[in-house]
Amino acid sequence: MNERTARKVVLMRAIETADTKHEVLSEDDRLYASRSARELANWQAAEGKSEPSLHHFLQQRADLILKRLAERTPAFSSFLHRRPLMPMVAVLLPLLGFIAGAVLDRIGDPHRVDLLSVPLLLIIGWNLLVYLALIVWALIPSKRTGWASPQLLRRLAVGKNALPRKLPAPLAAGLAQYLTDWSMLSAKLAQLRFGRAVHMAAAAFALGAIASLYARGIVNQYAAGWESTFLDAEQVHTMLSVLFAPALAVFPLQGFSLADIQALRFVQEPSPAGGARWVHLYAATLLLLVVLPRIVLAVVSGVRAGRLARNFPLDLGQPYFRLLADRVGASGPAVLRVVPYSVTVDEARHRGLASVAAMVLGEQAQLMLRPSSPYGEDPKDSLRDARLDDAGVAITAVLFNLAATPERENHGAFLDYLVRSTPRGIAVLLDESSLVERGAAQPGFDTRLEERIALWRQFCNYHKAPATVVNLLQPEKYPLDLGSGLALSTAP
Known part of the structure; x- marks a missing residue:
């Protein structure tokens, strides 16, 4: 059973169980839906030369019941046509991440490349910390659905909690129960989708910083250098050697020596040449340590979410x-x-x-x-x-x-x-x-x-x-x- 069918079936169950006095769904309505759905399920089974499928029966029955309720109650029809928040979040988060990354990199002197750029080092350091946290989270069993709060996952899964007005009391009670049931059942799926959006936003954030570096380099000449109160040239050389080691190992980029680092200290005259080398090094490092890992994590979350959406784990033994x-x-x-x-x-x-x-x-x-x-x-x-x-x-x-x-x-x-x-x-x-x-x-x-x-x-x-x-x-x-x-x- 896929996610769309499961959502309808859970909604049908919540309404039927809340309508104990058959006020919004009469016994005739229920019998007609069951009879028609059974005929359709048997027809599908005959076409496929198989036994009648409970999945097909539930899907057809939910469609019939929800359609009849929507025809009778316009407010319920509007509830059925609510758009979930997740698709919008999946687009807005990466877009905002790209803009934020571009803006963050512009903080500081636009005419120089700081070898100890705080914004760029923070982007790299934060993502490395996130990777470590993900590894620890995967190794430690937990009953929680992840780092996202249950309230956030509920909002992403079912949208706003407010119900339409002018609903019959049993129907309103059924919708309220549905919001609770579906938010619990789809919490894992919502977590995977939100995780995918967050990973794409992080990748877009780093891409925004890279784009900003190159865009400013087109209209400005960078002066490369560094300054520090507590670090000397040898320490800075060691730190940058470790930081840029992946980029230098993968891409044919120009390296640097201790003498290069000593010559670029800002206590001396900033060097008007060589800024492109450091732009390439930082861009390649961001690509290898942030953009590509985050895209891989987003793809993994997306694949898991797709598999879960196609085979939604609804317990039909209830x-x-x-x-x-x-x-x-x-x-x-x-x-x-x-x-x-x-x-x-x-x-x-x-x-x-x-x-x-x-x-x-x-x-x-x-x-x-x-x-x-x-x-x-x-x-x-x-x-x-x-x-x-x-x-x-x-x-x-x-x-x-x-x-x-x-x-x-x-x-x-x-x-x-x-x-x-x-x-x-x-x-x-x-x-x-x-x-x-x-x-x-x-x-x-x-x-x-x-x-x-x-x-x-x-x-x-x-x-x-x-x-x-x-x-x-x-x-x-x-x-x-x-x-x-x-x-x-x-x-x-």
Whole structure:
């Protein structure tokens, strides 16, 4: 799935999941989009003599839904036609870099070439420091997307956060969720593209300085020389020999001796000849140490960004997509794996879990119920035989009894272990059936139930595992459909 299709699919998912009451997208709208998209996907599969593709189905369905919403809501149409900031940034940064490089080099005496030119030495030194930082960054693992801030990457990925006015509340909520989802999903792509723009800007900055050197040399005669309070001629010769060694090794340029450096000191009369030699040396050094490496880094970032844009990593194993895949027949039965913690699952509650699996993952969903983990036992021991990275499992859900009181050292430790060990993240099911059976007839029970639910939700959110309340004896009490599926934690 390419980036453009993934963006539409993520937007479709955000709108559908926010529109739980079907206010902006009726059930007929959704069924029509699914039916039409399925027919188109089957037609494409027949043309290619292959199985129906979930990618094609999602693309066609997103196009149909977004087109219908745009026809009904002009404000949403304007949102769809927003232009991203990245293309403009990719053009403006190098342009501004070239201008800044040309202007920076003009600071100082326009009639002389300073062998210890501070602007030119700063350009070279800064870029060498950047290369070192990039090497260190590549060697040190990090969860961050790079040196760019998440706020900057979000702005580049989704543009301004302001939503159009006069949007229905569910549509506005869906767009807000989309901005959050897409900024997270495309952070790596935005970082690569921004890095490419920055590298091109750095190369353009050095090219601007080179162009300025040669442009001034056409209309002015350079007087070459140097001056320093703390450095003598021998030290300057050593430093310049190291600095210009790459240029002298690659290009057939005239070198220099210690006597040349001594003769060019500004305490004597500045030499009106030989300025071109130093212009060529600085230009060649900037080309080798700044322009070419930065262009190579920009090309590498561009290639990686292109590969990522063509194969965007959208996880189609999530409940929303698995249910759609079940409808189009593009995948096998989805599996809901339930991991009870200090909970006894009898036959009635087992049937309730099967109903939850069908609601979330479709009628063909399968339930994988693990043995209950004993209270207080180390999760590594109780889950020793569990393949938590099993790609065939769509959702791994921890089952807690709402009647219990959450404890950080027991329930929390169990959640933390699963969140760390499950690549796709986990869901949490809070079963209220036992608590309701015991206290439904007691005065003030509804208030106590709400307080207990709030306590568990806060506890699970703290452990990065959002919770969903269910009643396994009455699964229909809390319907979990396509728009309100299980909330998954984010795997680290």
